[in-house]
Amino acid sequence: MAAQRGRDLLVRLAVDGGGFETVAGLRATRLSLGAAMVNATTADSPGRWRELLAGAGAQSASVSGSGVFRDAASDAALRRAFFEGATPTFRLTIPDFGEIDGPFQITTLEYAGEHDGEAVYQMALESAGALTFREL
Numbered sequence: 001m002a003a004q005r006g007r008d009l010l011v012r013l014a015v016d017g018g019g020f021e022t023v024a025g026l027r028a029t030r031l032s033l034g035a036a037m038v039n040a041t042t043a044d045s046p047g048r049w050r051e052l053l054a055g056a057g058a059q060s061a062s063v064s065g066s067g068v069f070r071d072a073a074s075d076a077a078l079r080r081a082f083f084e085g086a087t088p089t090f091r092l093t094i095p096d097f098g099e100i101d102g103p104f105q106i107t108t109l110e111y112a113g114e115h116d117g118e119a120v121y122q123m124a125l126e127s128a129g130a131l132t133f134r135e136l
Contacts, residue, residue, distance in 0.1 A: 002096075004096055008093070009031070009094060009095065010023075010093040011026060011063060011125075013078065013081075013089075013090055013091075014091070015077070023065065023074045023123075024067075024070040024074045026065045026067035027067040028066050029065040030063065030064045030065070031063050033060075033061050034061070035057050035058075035060075036058045036059075037052050038053040038056040039053075059131075060127050061127040061131055062126055063090070064122070064124045065122070066120060066122040067121065068118050068119070069118070069120060078109060079109065087105045088103065089102060090102070090104045094136075098133050098135045099133070099134045099136065100133050100134075101131065101134070102129055102130060103129040104125040104127055104128055105126050105128045106123060106125055107124045109121070110122045
């Protein structure tokens with residue numbers, strides 16, 4: 001697999017009427033997938049090695065991003081979802097790998113700006129239910 005452009009790692013928000021809209025202005029995006037482990041070690045475990053219970057831990061996904069504030073329709077949708085405490089459906093596209101769809105809660109939405117620079121924002125999302133993965 002060839003190297004991929006970071007700008008092709010996309011965060012999209014579901015829109016009314018179907019489809020997804022790319023979150024505007026993102027410059028940097030990070031996706032982290034996790035699975036909690038469940039320790040099933042007992043005094044009888046072979047060689048006193050830790051044993052993990054397969055498939056028992058909670059799975060999660062975290063997304064963070066930062067970029068230039070553009071006051072686009074996607075910005076309004078993010079703000080609305082944050083203030084409503086909603087868990088809208090997002091689509092995360094990882095180039096030449098796959099797409100992850102599912103509900104996420106916006107846990108952080110931060111705006112900043114310097115007097116001689118552009119207005120910027122940062123956001124953080126946490127999975128809020130079952131996610132689906134589709135290979136590209």
